Amino acid sequence: SYSKIAANLSKLQSEERPFDFDDDVHHSLEILKAALLSAEVLHIYDPLLATRVTTDASGYGIGAVLEQHDGTDWHPVEYFSKKVPPVHSIDDARKKELLAFVHALKRWRHFLLGREAFRWVTDNNPLVFYKSQDTINSTIARWMTFIDQFDFFPDHIPGKSNRFADALSRRPDLCTVVYSTFEIDDDLRESFVRGYQADPHFRDKYANCSSPKPVPSHYRIQEGYLLVHSRGKDLLCVPNDSHLRTRLLGEFHDAPASGHFGVNRTLGRLRQRFYWPDLLKDATRYCESCEVCRRCKSRNHHPFGKLHPLPVPLGRREAIAMDIAGPFPKHKTGVDGILTVVDRLTKYAMFLPCRYHAKAPELAEVLYAGWIRSKGYPKEIVCDRATRFLSDFWVALVKRWGSSLKPSSARHLQTDGQTERAHQTAQVLLRTLIRPDQVDWVERLSDVELAYNSSIHPAIGMSPFEFEHGSPLDATLPRTAESDDHLAFLHRMQELLVKARDQMSKTQIRMSRQANRNRLPCPFRADDLLGLRHRVQPRARHLSQAPSQVDGALAHSLCSW
Secondary structure, three states: OHHHHOHHHHHOOOOOOOOOOOHHHHHHHHHHHHHHHHOOOOOOOOOOOEEEEEEEEOOOEEEEEEEEEOOOOEEEEEEEEEEOOHHHOOOOHHHHHHHHHHHHHHHOHHHHOOOOOEEEEEOOHHHHHHHHOOOOOHHHHHHHHHHOOOOEEEEEOOHHHOHHHHHHOOOHHHOOOOOOOOOOOHHHHHHHHHHHHHOOOOHHHHHHHHOOOOOOOOEEEEOOEEEEEEOOEEEEEOOOOHHHHHHHHHHHHOOOOOOOOOHHHHHHHHOOOEEOOOHHHHHHHHHHOOHHHHHHOOOOOOOEOOOOOOOOOOOOOOEEEEEEEOOOOOOOOOOOEEEEEEEOOOOOEEEEEEOOOOOHHHHHHHHHHHHHHHHOOOOEEEEOOOHHHOOHHHHHHHHHOOOEEEEOOOOOHHHHHHHHHHHHHHHHHHHHHOOOOOOOOOOOHHHHHHHHHHOOEOOOOEOHHHHHHOOOOOOOOOOOHHHHOHHHHHHHHHHHHHHHHHHHHHHHHHHHHHHHOOOEOOOOOOOOEEOOEOOOOOOOOOOEOOOEEOOOOOOOOOOOO
16 A cells, blocks of 8 residues: 555655655655555546447446557557437347447547547447448448448457446446345255245245256256346346245345435345335335334425315305514514404405413403404414414403314414414515614504505405405596495405305415415325324434324325325
8 A cells, every 4th residue: 555655655754763764664665656656547538549438338328438558558548428319218239339429429529530440449349330221220320320430340249348437327326335234044045946936936936946857948047046047147036925025125225234215226226136026016015114214314205185275265254364473673663573364265365463472361461452343253263383372371251252263284384374474464565664764664564554455365256355345446546326326335345255265265275276286185194103203313213213102193184195
């Protein structure tokens, strides 16, 4: 190693030793110089030297190496690799190998076009005779037109000798070297033999290979095991024995050296040594049911559970939703928050100033003075799961009002989405109205409320003010005489109610359809084991808690793994 070779030179740097450049030091220096000069590095292209292009292709990518001979040995000039385009991913091996050569020529056209004949090296023997094909398709014909611009001669080498181009064409995340040991004892060998004889897929093949005159096939028996020759290597056939297959899947997925990787990497490692018909299906089911992966890996799929909007209320002021926004700059009155109350049917909103960290009794006074005094007691109150809204005081108070409390789902803001949206709109309006020092934001809440309620709400197709009072807010035009007729007024109010509820139903259907495009149906049923995810956790902590049993069906619930 470098440290041993340079030890004599390192000693000369010590202040406690004399500087003696003896023969040992000189020998170490010469060895280091020779090692530096002999290291394999990329050479600069020389148009006068012999040149060769080596290519290879796999199901995932293509690779190529440009080399030149300096009279002693071949030296690399440049390496090239590229993922196989999706349009060519289903092509046969011959076409992919030719595609690799085409891309290599495009890459090094400035080196290869117009020079004397260079050597094209490939491990696909039929490509050596590609010009003598009887019939070709339009794609290969187009490639041959481009290839004929260059002067070269093809040369075939065995696949095991094409190491560099082969490595460049491989999928990098499946090339990780992981060492694992799978011990096969005598008892396990007997299990394999019994499994072959009982497995309908391998029974006839094992009997054929065991006979004195077997029919030629890709299968053979070695030391009692059935092997199949596939992709240039012999693979061990695994019979339909749940114990054997589960043990193999565990060795290549659960072992410390296996890393609990996903289906692709686990399947890639298994296919290097084993074969059975349902390998993909079994590996997928095993990886997806791994409890450790569920608890420790992040979610990469769409969330489970379809969106189920709250039912449309039957009448005005029957159902409200409320939430607190803030904190804002503290006002001279001591308030620093806004209690937003929204009628879920009319969308009529009130923005009531309050203290952001107010307790339940104080919020009850604000709600009573601002909303209940003028609108009456609601039948339903939708709110979040804040401590003040779930306290014994608040629950008892709501019950005394004759109302029912509807807390939203934990960590699911969509339950009370209209209040959250009203928060955003109110804050935008406040920014346009308040002074730069922001001391007058409380005085501007009445303007914000009027502007919000007098604008057209897309969910109901009219302004909340019109739905609430029967006519739109218009201070510039006098009311028509029809508005004084109480029968016409009642008729109009009923029309507005029907129109708004119909519009809200259409809006909810459209919103659900849009949201469910990025959601998966809830697959969980009663008695399933689910792990709840931690909201905030350290880096190395499990992302989910230990699985718990589901008490009821989740068909109409939003769930997240």
